[in-house]
Amino acid sequence: MARPDPASAAPSGSLPPSPAGSRLDRSVGRVERGLVVGLGVFAVVFLMLPVAIVIPMSFSGEQLLTFPPPSLSLRWYDSFFSDPRWLEALANSAVVALASSLLALTLGTLAAYGLVRHRFIGRAALEANFVAPLIIPPIIGAVALYIVFAKVGLLGSYLGLVIAHTIITTPYVVLVMTVAIAGFDERIEQVARSLGAKERTIFCRILVPNLSSSILASWMLAFVVSFDEVILTLFLFGNRETIPKRMITRLELQIDPTITAIATMLIVFTVGALGLVYFLVRRSGRSLLDARH
């Protein structure tokens, strides 16, 4: 799916906390305050409800989707791991997400470096071009690539899907890395240059090690975006399946609670990975959370 322009959202992570005297109750009356808190709580519950529902549902022993589940079992986990087609979809998802996120990471980090450290004609246009896939609905890219891939014989191929996923994941890498590189002291690079270091050495030995947490964050982001992607995959992957593609084709046919088991595993995996990264690199924890605006 498309993602919003982060320029508007990026600063939220780096804002100074508002001064202590600025509490809500000072600016609106009691009734309004109750309304604001009520709607705010409702909005948060509304946002979290799907996540909170899916996890217990996955342990249901029934075919029918009722909440709370009348009986408990692991049958939907069993039905996932005993179905070779789900496992094949999982393998496809992992391969494509890994390949496209690494490609996006390489292309995006290099490009972000060029965009931040150099002033040149057409720089703003180039940056807009690089992040355009966030705004342009994926269905448009899917149609365009479908027509082109049909001509060059890339429909249904891994290469084709990796290319397509790289297009939509690179903008995230560019955005995260642009902010990270802009926040890195350029004088360190200048010192290295004055000591005779080559561009490649500066990039690989100074920038990459120093920005490793942001690089990790943007790689994870790219991986998750590719792993979740379904529209391009529906159009371009032919008979092959990924986890989301199999989920949506199953959903359109019937209610299959196996999906709740996969969903739970994905949620646990994602939150676990997020938590781990947050723990490992506390400093970049905020930018990780904020990255996906």
Add this chain to the structure above:
Amino acid sequence: MTANAAPLPIERYPRRRARRARRVAAAVGPLFVFMLVAFNLPILLMLGWSFSNPTPTLNHYAYFFEVPIYLRVMANTLRIAAITVLCCVLLGYPLAYWLRGMAPRPRLFVLAMVVLPFWISILIRTYAWIVILGNNGLVNRGLLELGVISAPIGILYNELGVIVGTVNVLLPFFVLPLYASMARIDDRLMQAARSLGAPQRVIFWRVFFPLTTPALAASAILVFILTLGFYITPAVLGGGRVPMIANAIELLINELPRWELAAAISTLLMIAVIAFYLVARWVRRRGTA
């Protein structure tokens, strides 16, 4: 970076300039070439397709505007997008305002809950609404038990279900930029109004709210744009009964192969999205200037 550019000081060092150009090309070049070949060119080709029959023609566009079903789908999409924006404003503005007034620790907690859904597959979140909104779902059983209704009401597989899904997916996109801009507002402005004797309601509507309108408008347009391209939510929660423009395009590609018409509709969608995006950017720039 041409040789006959204006005589900048750097002009005196042609070799240094060439080196700089090489560095830029080495960094930006790979992604530029990739995007050119894999994104820009295919979209241009699609544009060309939308005008070809194979001779140049406007027939596909004419067809779109002549056949009522496509206009109906377009109107449907615009209406759903508008309602989604409205719901996001009604829920998102209080949420952002509430966040602004919070102490840092609980705020971080609530922010995490707003951001977390980003990391969880849209499909999963959409699927969960089937459980919640279905005939045997949470909402219907709750209403039955309370005696509000006597038979399950249809919330799923109609426009209402789709809107619940789109609002759920897009609310964070609305709230986060809005909150970011609210947090930037200087508290002393409200304090000044208070010291001049303005009642709280007046302070909110005459001081605070006007300061947030640029971000509010930009976020609203953003949500509107993103809804226009939605595919998954209408496919799953609409049960095929609430076609939006992206679903129509999919149908034209995969079911009744009419690629040129699909290309024409995609082009129209793209023009609409880019136009709205430019408006949003202009609004935001004006707000921060």
